[in-house]
Amino acid sequence: MVADPLYHVSQKDLYQDLKRLATILLLAIALSYAKTSPYVLVLGIAQDGGMPHAGCMKSCCKDLWKKPEKHLKVSAIAIIDPETKQSWMIDATPDFPAQHQIVTKEYQSELKGIFLTHGHIGHYTGLIHLGREVMGASSIPVYAMPEMKSFLQNNGPWEQLVSLNNIAIQELKNGEAVKLTSGLSITPFLVPHRDEYSETVGYRIDGPEKTLIFIPDIDKWSKWKKDIRDEVINVDYALLDGSFYANGEIPNRDMSAIPHPFVTETMDLFNSTSTTDKSKIYFIHLNHTNPALKENSDAFKEVNEQGYHITYEGQKFEL
Numbered sequence: 634m635v636a637d638p639l640y641h642v643s644q645k646d647l648y649q650d651l652k653r654l655a656t657i658l659l660l661a662i663a664l665s666y667a668k669t670s671p672y673v674l675v676l677g678i679a680q681d682g683g684m685p686h687a688g689c690m691k692s693c694c695k696d697l698w699k700k701p702e703k704h705l706k707v708s709a710i711a712i713i714d715p716e717t718k719q720s721w722m723i724d725a726t727p728d729f730p731a732q733h734q735i736v737t738k739e740y741q742s743e744l745k746g747i748f749l750t751h752g753h754i755g756h757y758t759g760l761i762h763l764g765r766e767v768m769g770a771s772s773i774p775v776y777a778m779p780e781m782k783s784f785l786q787n788n789g790p791w792e793q794l795v796s797l798n799n800i801a802i803q804e805l806k807n808g809e810a811v812k813l814t815s816g817l818s819i820t821p822f823l824v825p826h827r828d829e830y831s832e833t834v835g836y837r838i839d840g841p842e843k844t845l846i847f848i849p850d851i852d853k854w855s856k857w858k859k860d861i862r863d864e865v866i867n868v869d870y871a872l873l874d875g876s877f878y879a880n881g882e883i884p885n886r887d888m889s890a891i892p893h894p895f896v897t898e899t900m901d902l903f904n905s906t907s908t909t910d911k912s913k914i915y916f917i918h919l920n921h922t923n924p925a926l927k928e929n930s931d932a933f934k935e936v937n938e939q940g941y942h943i944t945y946e947g948q949k950f951e952l
């Protein structure tokens with residue numbers, strides 16, 4: 634047989650073709666990896682009242698009233714899986730409309746559920762937007778612990794969300810994982826807090842590569858039967874309650890009635906742990922009075938110099 638000259642390929646051409654093919658393959662692998670890695674997105678870092686805080690004309694908030702672009706949203710995070718284009722929010726805050734918009738439109742994902750930590754106003758009242766007055770949502774899964782579930786089922790206006798099937802409550806069990814996708818799961822764990830309306834949980838999120846814990850609200854670490862230092866050793870990131878920087882921050886109020894681990898107390902507790910473990914800690918849920926919210930403050934510098942971080946809106950943690 635005589636070879637068709639059209640199909641004659643020189644060794645040099647073959648080498649070039651193979652090189653191109655290898656480049657394309659490598660690019661495809663890199664792209665698919667970038668696409669498949671889920672992450673946690675920070676939607677807000679402020680305590681329940683946001684920032685500026687209603688009625689506050691002190692130096693923390695005074696200048697912010699006329700600068701809406703500098704307002705801080707209430708503490709919440711989202712888990713986003715770019716591969717399946719699905720997302721889950723942890724907590725439904727008073728800033729739910731903006732946070733929902735970020736998750737579903739900016740990050741182009743379908744909201745598959747909302748996990749609630751507890752019954753204080755910064756953590757669940759955003760659910761009102763799912764009702765007939767606003768979105769008229771259809772059976773959005775809302776994951777809640779037993780007392781939180783019963784609170785929503787038995788009190789207006791939340792019970793209407795249940796009776797009209799705007800939300801479909803899924804009961805959580807302490808320490809029991811909920812599988813989100815094949816490589817992603819979330820587990821609630823009880824923490825001590827002023828449990829006026831419900832129990833309070835933190836969440837552990839396990840991704841294909843990394844693990845994150847989220848504890849936006851907790852009373853003093855000493856009230857917890859677990860040692861937060863052990864918990865941090867076992868994860869890659871820890872987003873922890875940083876409500877107040879130090880004692881005396883709210884002058885005319887008894888701060889023991891609103892117990893939280895002060896940022897300074899948490900830093901003292903971790904004082905002798907490794908630099909690696911300290912660097913896993915990101916403070917979140919900061920009250921408007923917390924000086925560490927301002928990047929030019931001594932408090933902010935101290936947190937960073939000691940090897941910890943303050944979370945910021947839009948921050949991502951690869952899982």
Ligand SMILES: [Zn+2]
Pocket residue numbers: 680681753755756849850918
């Ligand atoms: Zn809170």
Ligand SMILES: [Zn+2]
Pocket residue numbers: 685686689690691692693694695921922
């Ligand atoms: Zn203020």
Ligand SMILES: [Zn+2]
Pocket residue numbers: 751753826850
């Ligand atoms: Zn709370």
